[in-house]
Amino acid sequence: MTTTDATGLRHVVFLGNPNTGKTTLFNRLSGLKAKTSNFPGTTQESRTAHLHDAEGPLAIIDLPGVYSLELDMSEASICREVLAGRLAPTGERAGDPDAVLVVVDSTNLARNLILVGEVLRRRLPTIVALNMMDLADREGLAIDTDQLAERLGCPVLPIAARSGRGTDRILPAARRATIPNHTPPGTREGLEAWADEVYAAVVRRVGAGHADDHAGAPHAAHDDHDDRTMPDLTDRIDRVTMHPVFGPVLLLAVMAGLFWSIFSLAAYPMDGIDLIFGTLTERLGNALPEGILSDLFVNGIVAGIGATVIFLPQICLLFFLLSLLEDTGYLARGAMLVDRLLRPFGLPGHAFVPFLSSHACALPGIMSARAVPDARDRLATILVAPFMTCSARLPVYILLITLLFRDSPVRAALAFVGCYALGIVAALLSALLARRTILRGQSRPMILELPTYKIPSLRTALITTADRAWTFLKKAGTTILGICIVLWWLGSYPHLTQPSQTATQLREQAAEVRSAADVAMVVEGSTINPSAMPEAERASLAETLDQRAERADAVAAQTQTFMGRLGRLVQPIFAPLGYDWQLSVGVLSSFAAREVFVSTMAVVTTGSDDAEDESIISSVQNATRDDGTPVFTRPVAWSLLVYYVLAMQCLPTLAVTARESGRARWALLQLAWMCGLAYAAAFVTYQIASRLG
Amino acid sequence: MTLLAEAPPVSKQLSSCRPGDIGRVTQVDLPAPDASMLRAMGLRVGAMVRISRVGEPTVVEVISGHECRCHCRCRIGVARSLAAAITLTLGA
Numbered sequence: 001m002t003t004t005d006a007t008g009l010r011h012v013v014f015l016g017n018p019n020t021g022k023t024t025l026f027n028r029l030s031g032l033k034a035k036t037s038n039f040p041g042t043t044q045e046s047r048t049a050h051l052h053d054a055e056g057p058l059a060i061i062d063l064p065g066v067y068s069l070e071l072d073m074s075e076a077s078i079c080r081e082v083l084a085g086r087l088a089p090t091g092e093r094a095g096d097p098d099a100v101l102v103v104v105d106s107t108n109l110a111r112n113l114i115l116v117g118e119v120l121r122r123r124l125p126t127i128v129a130l131n132m133m134d135l136a137d138r139e140g141l142a143i144d145t146d147q148l149a150e151r152l153g154c155p156v157l158p159i160a161a162r163s164g165r166g167t168d169r170i171l172p173a174a175r176r177a178t179i180p181n182h183t184p185p186g187t188r189e190g191l192e193a194w195a196d197e198v199y200a201a202v203v204r205r206v207g208a209g210h211a212d213d214h215a216g217a218p219h220a221a222h223d224d225h226d227d228r229t230m231p232d233l234t235d236r237i238d239r240v241t242m243h244p245v246f247g248p249v250l251l252l253a254v255m256a257g258l259f260w261s262i263f264s265l266a267a268y269p270m271d272g273i274d275l276i277f278g279t280l281t282e283r284l285g286n287a288l289p290e291g292i293l294s295d296l297f298v299n300g301i302v303a304g305i306g307a308t309v310i311f312l313p314q315i316c317l318l319f320f321l322l323s324l325l326e327d328t329g330y331l332a333r334g335a336m337l338v339d340r341l342l343r344p345f346g347l348p349g350h351a352f353v354p355f356l357s358s359h360a361c362a363l364p365g366i367m368s369a370r371a372v373p374d375a376r377d378r379l380a381t382i383l384v385a386p387f388m389t390c391s392a393r394l395p396v397y398i399l400l401i402t403l404l405f406r407d408s409p410v411r412a413a414l415a416f417v418g419c420y421a422l423g424i425v426a427a428l429l430s431a432l433l434a435r436r437t438i439l440r441g442q443s444r445p446m447i448l449e450l451p452t453y454k455i456p457s458l459r460t461a462l463i464t465t466a467d468r469a470w471t472f473l474k475k476a477g478t479t480i481l482g483i484c485i486v487l488w489w490l491g492s493y494p495h496l497t498q499p500s501q502t503a504t505q506l507r508e509q510a511a512e513v514r515s516a517a518d519v520a521m522v523v524e525g526s527t528i529n530p531s532a533m534p535e536a537e538r539a540s541l542a543e544t545l546d547q548r549a550e551r552a553d554a555v556a557a558q559t560q561t562f563m564g565r566l567g568r569l570v571q572p573i574f575a576p577l578g579y580d581w582q583l584s585v586g587v588l589s590s591f592a593a594r595e596v597f598v599s600t601m602a603v604v605t606t607g608s609d610d611a612e613d614e615s616i617i618s619s620v621q622n623a624t625r626d627d628g629t630p631v632f633t634r635p636v637a638w639s640l641l642v643y644y645v646l647a648m649q650c651l652p653t654l655a656v657t658a659r660e661s662g663r664a665r666w667a668l669l670q671l672a673w674m675c676g677l678a679y680a681a682a683f684v685t686y687q688i689a690s691r692l693g
Numbered sequence: 694m695t696l697l698a699e700a701p702p703v704s705k706q707l708s709s710c711r712p713g714d715i716g717r718v719t720q721v722d723l724p725a726p727d728a729s730m731l732r733a734m735g736l737r738v739g740a741m742v743r744i745s746r747v748g749e750p751t752v753v754e755v756i757s758g759h760e761c762r763c764h765c766r767c768r769i770g771v772a773r774s775l776a777a778a779i780t781l782t783l784g785a
């Protein structure tokens with residue numbers, strides 16, 4: 001039974017070794033029509049595009065890259081199941097594919113033919129796309145495609161997916177694909193011998209520097225030297241990129257450039273998004289009648305969407321640059337270099353990209369851990385990735401580090417670096433502990449194909465970025481939005497129905513000052529008589545009193561909300577860390593997203609949430625406790641800084657951890673471990689800092 | 694006149710080869726998952742390889758399958774611990 005349905009929709013699956021240009025071909029054929037989805041019950045992604053031309057509808061499905069269908073790996077298992085008609089990406093109907101397109105690398109045909117043989121043995125309609133023919137020509141490899149098609153028993157199409165050469169013939173050929181008339185041997189040894197034989201029969205070496213020479217015959221260049229050969233360009237580049245000293249230095253420089261791009265270039269669109277959502281909030285607030293619905297839309301939904309979308313430029317830039325780096329072949333070298341550093345901690349080099357991504361946001365970081373082949377390695381990577389300093393922590397760092405080192409930019413910069421370093425060290429040590437206890441065992445030694453260096457494809461990077469951005473908005477955005485609405489409700493209700501007593505008194509005083517009443521009143525410990533004050537001084541004082549009244553109302557409103565009550569309830573837990581109820585509310589509310597801490601503190605301590613305002617930041621820093629002592633002492637600021645570096649305060653991250661690890665208990669463990677460690681470290685920091693003064 | 698005798702084939706662990714050495718894989722003494730992965734990537738008994746880099750990681754270029762001596766462009770990076778379990782015969 002095939003998957004072709006009543007509408008005539010035909011399903012074509014794309015299969016191939018990694019680094020064969022399969023996804024480049026898929027992107028070229030599908031453009032922006034592709035959607036990413038998971039295979040049911042797995043964390044493996046697949047991209048599907050529904051196309052329509054004169055011959056009818058066609059669904060093309062990009063399967064994960066595999067070296068062999070017989071490997072004991074999740075990617076290979078999924079490919080086997082799809083080819084057997086038992087599995088399809090979410091939203092597609094399972095059934096035998098109408099055609100299998102095997103994409104092979106012409107410059108590495110001998111190995112790729114083994115996968116072709118494994119597919120041919122399944123007796124499914126098959127075609128072979130011989131990709132990178134332009135590179136093969138340049139390498140002086142002549143491939144007899146007619147002979148190859150005859151030996152394989154299926155059509156063979158020479159293409160160059162990057163330039164688009166020959167790709168227009170792919171879909172028409174896929175529609176007419178038939179079951180191949182040849183079945184390769186079944187044993188592994190037989191299949192390898194068959195692949196070697198086919199290769200030797202169809203490939204000839206021609207071109208500059210080579211006599212016209214059959215690939216199957218011994219080549220002079222290999223036979224007349226002392227078993228050592230001259231390095232090619234890739235080797236020469238590798239001598240620098242993988243050098244024991246220069247390699248890591250170069251990697252650091254590349255990563256520094258990447259971060260600089262993410263944090264500096266993304267700032268402009270982020271400011272723009274902030275402005276758009278600020279204007280939208282203001283206009284909606286003015287247009288909608290006051291009430292619960294207006295409050296929900298303005299402070300719940302729009303603020304929630306804004307809180308998600310503002311990180312989109314960073315996410316896009318990160319995936320765009322990572323895609324370019326991956327396409328050049330450099331990222332694989334980076335993973336191999338980092339493997340040496342990570343393995344002593346029980347982590348594989350594959351964790352490099354998830355960790356790197358997590359420095360922008362833990363959500364895409366955890367999602368990219370799917371590339372880690374070993375299940376235990378993958379789980380260890382997911383569990384510790386949120387220790388990396390994500391961009392949401394930065395507003396908190398800025399607030400606290402400014403407080404600690406207001407007059408010393410150098411010390412402030414060192415503190416920033418220290419926060420990043422503390423996160424990385426905590427991740428490595430946590431991974432080490434996990435690998436010696438709950439995930440016992442060593443990480444699997446690294447095996448990775450190192451592709452030849454190439455000029456990256458801008459088109460592929462743009463399509464990948466668009467796809468990842470949409471996936472981020474769909475998956476993370478909906479979760480964050482839901483959580484923001486819940487937290488808005490907890491932080492807004494029950495509403496303060498009447499002004500607080502303090503605010504009423506302050507407003508009465510302001511009115512008396514404005515009207516130059518002849519009464520004695522106590523303001524900030526001093527007794528004054530407004531009638532004896534100059535007019536300008538009265539106006540200024542009245543305004544100050546109004547602002548204090550507004551703050552008193554905001555504090556009262558915050559205090560009586562569910563979140564405020566919870567803050568007072570849990571304050572004794574945070575007391576050993578030096579936090580009063582206001583900081584406890586800030587810590588609790590930032591479980592929605594860490595950066596919420598700054599705006600919450602602004603609301604609690606000043607009555608305004610405009611944390612961009614310099615004077616508001618100063619007010620937060622000068623805020624006092626109920627007993628009049630400062631909220632932010634140096635020991636408290638240090639303690640908070642350490643707490644925010646280490647704590648798991650991002651519910652969307654927990655949701656993604658639960659989904660990617662397959663079990664909620666791993667997310668709960670992550671929450672308990674990170675928060676427990678943060679609490680203990682913040683306690684120690686507070687105690688030491690208090691004693692040192 | 695002294696005739697130079699052809700150097701006899703030498704067996705060596707991959708980890709102790711030099712960059713630029715060419716040899717044929719004669720033994721892969723690794724657990725099944727790693728051996729299967731390397732085999733699927735083309736690094737199998739009988740394959741001709743050229744060593745690009747030794748150390749951590751070791752990088753080899755697979756330049757042929759069983760019988761043919763082609764010019765495939767496949768570089769594989771392996772951890773040093775894996776390289777120590779792969780034996781090559783140089784000059785074979």
